[in-house]
Amino acid sequence: MAQIQLTASAPLVPFNCGAKQLSKSVLVCSSRRCASFSTLSFTSFRSTKVRNFELGASTAAASNEGFEEVVEGQPLPALGSSYTWPDKKPSHRDPPHKMKGKSRLFTIGLVTAWYSSNIGVLLLNKYLLSNYGFKYPIFLTMCHMTACSLLSYIAIAWMKMVPMQTIRSRVQFLKITALSLVFCVSVVFGNISLRYLPVSFNQAIGATTPFFTAVFAYFMTLKREAWLTYLTLVPVVTGVIIASGGEPSFHLFGFLICVAATAARALKSVLQGILLSSEGEKLNSMNLLLYMAPIAVVFLLPATLIMEENVVGITLALARDDVKIIWYLLFNSALAYFVNLTNFLVTKHTSALTLQVLGNAKGAVAVVVSILIFRNPVSVTGMMGYSLTVFGVILYSEAKKRSK
Known part of the structure; x- marks a missing residue:
């Protein structure tokens, strides 16, 4: 120059x-x-x-x-x-103040959309499976996975929301298949539990996911956390025990199924960290859903035909009497995909830690909204137990953050 x-x-x-x-x-x-x-x-x-x-x-x-x-x-x-x-x-x-304001409003909008879709699909599942009388949780889950398959392909291949990631080997495909199977179990069991338990108690049990995650991580990866981290899990479990004792609508089978769903959800997150840990196999959540959802449909279709006999004919018969059931299923299935989409976008525009904190608050919001809508009885003991569980989860998050 x-x-x-x-x-x-x-x-x-x-x-x-x-x-x-x-x-x-x-x-x-x-x-x-x-x-x-x-x-x-x-x-x-x-x-x-x-x-x-x-x-x-x-x-x-x-x-x-x-x-x-x-x-x-x-x-x-x-x-x-x-x-x-x-x-x-x-x-x-430094971006201009107007840009900062727009970015903040965009993030608030994303969080609001994530909350609305997450709580909405939970309440609509409860309404269909318990109040409406559509007692086919496996078929409902299959509808969700079918919508996720189609909408994921549209979002990635056509709309280019994220770059397309390909499966590079048969081994990677088998790992994704294993994750999909565990994912199916967690979603199906969660939907089954909604037939027997109120949403408030379902969320209280679901808040114990960090406990099962820590247990699976310890036995499967031999990863040990600081003693303070394990100590924070005590109020998590204690709160659920207290909430169970004070739950007026307690149902043993529903409780066990919900615990199994929570454990399967934690197992899926641990397995994902183990199986897709190498740089060449890592997939973002959108691409992982793109491949997991169709595999889940393959698993759920025979299970639906065997365990929920003639569910398609029954659904069509219900539609002839009340066409709203078709719109309920379509909207619920699209909402199930929107939960995953907004989850990914919130993580992208904030952080995983922020998502965890927002997730804890989301459970409390879902409890309050479900009580207002379904009017299910709630005891003071049950609310105290759930509050203790949420407090334990917050302590666990803080302990994990400080131990890093």
């Missing part, structure tokens, strides 16, 4: 580019000429193209061509020293 020698010249006459006065010492360089002026007056000094102007008798007339952009705050060399003018104009690191 050519060196441009800067030398002092006589003081220059100030010029005015607007009403707002701002005094600066600025150097403006041209590939043909250099001009020095001691005092300038401008309107906005962020990034200004210098055009023809008169500086006085001691300066040459500047050309329209060859002028660089001058940016406020750029350090200037001492007069008489050599200086290499940068090829690129410096950029402001």
Whole structure:
């Protein structure tokens, strides 16, 4: 790059580019000429193209061509020293306040959409399986997975929301298949438990996921946490025991199925960390859902035909009497995919830790909303137990964060 020698010249006459006065010492360089002026007056000094102007008798007339952009705050060399003018104009690191405000509103909108879809699909599942009388949780889960398969392909292959990641080997495919099977068990068991338990108690049991995650991680990976981390799991389990004793709608089979669903959910997260740990096998959550959902449909279809005989005929018969059942199933299935989509977007625009904190708060919101909608009886003991569980989960999150 050519060196441009800067030398002092006589003081220059100030010029005015607007009403707002701002005094600066600025150097403006041209590939043909250099001009020095001691005092300038401008309107906005962020990034200004210098055009023809008169500086006085001691300066040459500047050309329209060859002028660089001058940016406020750029350090200037001492007069008489050599200086290499940068090829690129410096950029402001801090975004404008308007951009920050828009980003904040966008994040709040994402979190609201995630909360709404997550709580919505939970309440609609409860309504269909318990109140409406559609007692086919496996078929309902298969509808969810079918929608996730189609909408995932549209979002990734057509809309290009995330880059398409491919399965690179048969071994990786078998690992994804194993994850899909565990995932199916967790979702199906969770839907079955909603037939017997209120949403509030279901969420209280589901909050114990960190306990099962720590147990599986210890036995499967021999990964040990700090003693304080394990200590925080005591209120998590104690709270569920207290909530179980004070739950007016307690159902033993529903309780055991819900515990199994929670354990399967934790097992899936641990297995995902083990099976897809190498750099070549890692998939983001959107691509993982793209491959897991169709495999889940393959598992669920024979289970539905065997365990829920003639479910398609029964659904069509219900539709002839009340067409709303079709719209319920379609909307519920689309909402199930939207839960995964918003989960991914919230994680992308915030962090995994923020998602964990928001998830804890989401459970409490779901409990309150379900009680208001379904009017299920709740005892003081049950609410105290659930509050203790949530408090334990928050302590566990903090202990995990400090141990890293």
